[in-house]
Amino acid sequence: MTSDNSTEWPLQHFISFDKLLKRYEKIAEGEDAYLAEKARRILKAQAPYPILREGFTDVALLKEHEDVISIILEDAFSEVLSENEIKAASLPYRDVIFNASNRFKKILKDAGDNFIPALTKEDASLDYIMNCVVIIKFHYGYKLDFHRPYFYKIPNAEGVMHYYRVLYNADFIELYPTELAKDLKQEDIDELLEHPNDLKMWKEKIPPNSFISKGFVIANMFDATAEQAISEIKSKLISANKRGSDTFMSDLRETFKSFFKLKDLKVGFSAYSREDDQFERVFGKDMHSYLLNESDFEICNEALCKQSYEKLLKQNTYFIVSDVQKYFDRSKGKQPYKNLQQQGIKSVIFAPIARDNELLGVLEIVSEVKNQFNGVNARKLDDVMPYIVSAVVRSKNEQENLIDAVIQKECTTIHSAVYWKFRKEAKRFINEELKGNDPTFNEIVFNDIYPLYGQTDISASSNARNSSIQRDLMIQLSEIRNILDAAFKENGLPIYEELIFRVNRHMEEVKEVLQTNTEQSIYNFVKTEIDPVFRYLKENHKELREIITSYESRIDESTDTYYDHRKNYDTTIMETNRQLVAILDEAQKSAQEMFPHYFERYKTDGVEHNLYIGDEITEDRKFDFLYLNNLRLWQLQVMCEMENTYYNLKPHLPVQLDVTSLILVYHTSLSIRFRMDEKHFDVDGTYNARYEVIKKRIDKSYIKGTDQRLTEKGKLVIVYSQKSDELEYLRYISFLKSKGYFTNNIEIVELEGLQGVTGLKAIRAEILYNKKKEAQKTYTYQDLMEALKE
Helix, strand or coil: CECCCCCCCCEEEEECCHHHHHHHHHHHCCCCHHHHHHHHHHHHHHCCCCHHHHCECCCHHHHHCHHHHHHHCCCCCCHHHCCCCEEEEECCCCCCEECCCHHHHHHHHHHCCCCCCCECCCCHHHHHHHHHHHHHHHCCCCCCCCCCCEEEEEECCCCCEEEEEEEEECCCEEEEECCCCCCCCHHHHHHHHHCCCCHHHHHHHCCCCCEEEEECEEEEEEECHHHHHHHHHHHHHHCCCHHHCCCHHHHHHHHHHHHHCCCCCEEEEEEEECCCCEEEECCCCCCCCCCCCCCCEEEHHHHCCHHHHHHHHHHCCCEEECCHHHHHHHCCCCCCHHHHHHCCCCEEEEEEEEECCEEEEEEEEEECCCCCCCCCHHHHHHHCHHHHHHHHHHHHHHHHHHHHHHHHHHHCCCCHHHHHHHHHHHHHHHHHHHCCCCCCCCCCEEEEEEEEEEEEEEECHHHHHHHHHHHHHHHHHHHHHHHHHHHHHHHCCHHHHHHHHHHHHHHHHHHHCCCCCHHHHHHHHHHHHHHHHHHHHHHHCHHHHHHHHHHHHCEECCCCEECCHHHHHHHHHHHHHHHHHHHHHHHHHHHHHHCCCEEEEEEECEEEEEEEECHHHCCCCCCCHHHHHHHHHHHHHHHHHHHHHHHHHHHHCCCCCEEEEEEEECCCCEEEEEECCCCEEEECCCCCHHHHHHHHHHHHCEECCCCCECCCCCEEEEEECCHHHHHHHHHHHHHHHHCCCEEEEEEEEEECCECCECCCEEEEEEECCCCCCCCCCCCCHHHHHHHHHC
16 A cells, blocks of 8 residues: 655545445345345445445555455455456555555565655646546536556566556546535636646636545556657657767666666667768767777778678668677687677677668667577567667768868868868867867878869950950049039139049049059049039039939949949959859869869969869779879860850950960879868978969960960960870870861970979960850760770
């Protein structure tokens, strides 16, 4: 028997057996002699104790009248079922238990001498409302479905928690209203249903102690441990805060103990990296991997034996070892048995967490007891694996977002070909944080990389820009002078003559040469000196208003100045860059498919691009010089296509400019380093800096012994220093010439020495322009080899 110390309820509970005894009175008068005799015996046993009919609240009387109550309830609690049924007499939703079945008594005994069973209660207010629902149903006659499950949470003899769900038989309960009871109408019930959590309103409609409950209920229970464990596992796994929870793993371990009904059980987890084909530790409080033991990561075929590798990675099925020691001896100390044996693990289930046949990780359930796990109880995991998979998928997505956030913060946008290395560093960075360290994001370096550089430059663009500015300024100043001339003729004020003089002086400056400060100087002069005068003239001289309004209509709102020729220039530059970049970006897609490489491009007055290719750039592909040769041949074709694109675009542009194209061939490999402060890749080391020097200076270089610039309209220039590079590119040009990319006009020249750089040569190949707008076929190095065989 247990007692209950709850305070405020809408029902005053009186324990009474009157309703049951009334049924026995009818049976005693029935025709079945056996049943009638039994009923009379029960009634006779109760007769000396009228309080058992009248009802009582003192639970101590349950112990005092225990023997009589047992006789009264003997039909409801059959002795032949007592060893199997889990049941007891009770009060509804109260922690009062008496006349328990033998099996329930044993369950309570195994829980310990000091254990007191209590119904699981999430919220006391909900218990009050549940009692109100019983009153509304049985007294007021309104049927409400407000059911929620109640459980007894009881440990077994080994300390493993079991859950027993309670189902009440209320056949022997009677309700009586007190003077506090109210007459509820339909509108009152509707109002309560609209506010199911408003305890104050429920207490107002159905006050405390407004009803008397007379009788008892029979609490039938069944072991719902597996179902409840599944529910708890699901709840823990879908919890949004599990990453930050200090008790997540320990709580999950305890739940799995209940799920398997095993005291000796531990839970671990290993993440799987498909990119590296390795298992990785997940860092966090109480997170452990029994597969990895003390390692942070391990290659899969080294962490597993052939059989476990096949089951986990290929078949995505459970791998169970009932006796680790036996398999450790058979395998002569190989993995994974070595790690398990070192940790004292005797039995294990490795459960693959996979989605769409892709392994995400491995759930590790281990025990220090031999034969604890087997192929039968492992199948219980089928019920929870969908929730585990969902949680891992979500966790993986969260980690991906976190990795992206770290990379975005530390490195900005990263090219896809090298993103894998930044991911590795970001994962290390995150794991160090989870270990409690204060990590820094290490610089990313790629060694033994071959560079390719190219540019398509809009020639004489600075002169064209200056010319457009000069023309706009001259037109604007001329318009201003015309208005001032008209004002002087109208009024003859000396101030107008002085302004005309200053306008003419500015026009002379613009006409001679455009200085760096000329444009700003004229802008300030117009804003501070001319505009106020024009506002005055518009307001006070109607005859000048029209020509001033005409002048103002030509002022561009975005630049607040004349913007006609400059607009044509800017449109030309922007459209040219847009078209050239579109060609380059589209061609990059096919180039990356040939072999991954780092690519970056810049828009200036034209387009520059850098490519880096080598073994360290790729994560899982083997580099061969064939791919470098292929990329060089690809670059030649793309540069020709960009030239052809501009050739066809030029007649439609507002300003007629020319473009020149150049490729730099660098014979030796170098290292590139991602500069964290500048957020971009740069060559690494003093020796490699020579490459950057050449890049910055060659487009302004001259042919040796002449005053002729190296780059020239209509020619693709390839700069190099080694004879082998010359022969290689002549071979490419010869091949592409046969495909309609170049004319026969091919020349080799030497460059004047640049500051710090000598010995450079260049091939200048005249481009054969194609008036058709469609792109030519891109030929590969293999095509070249086939052509050479012919």
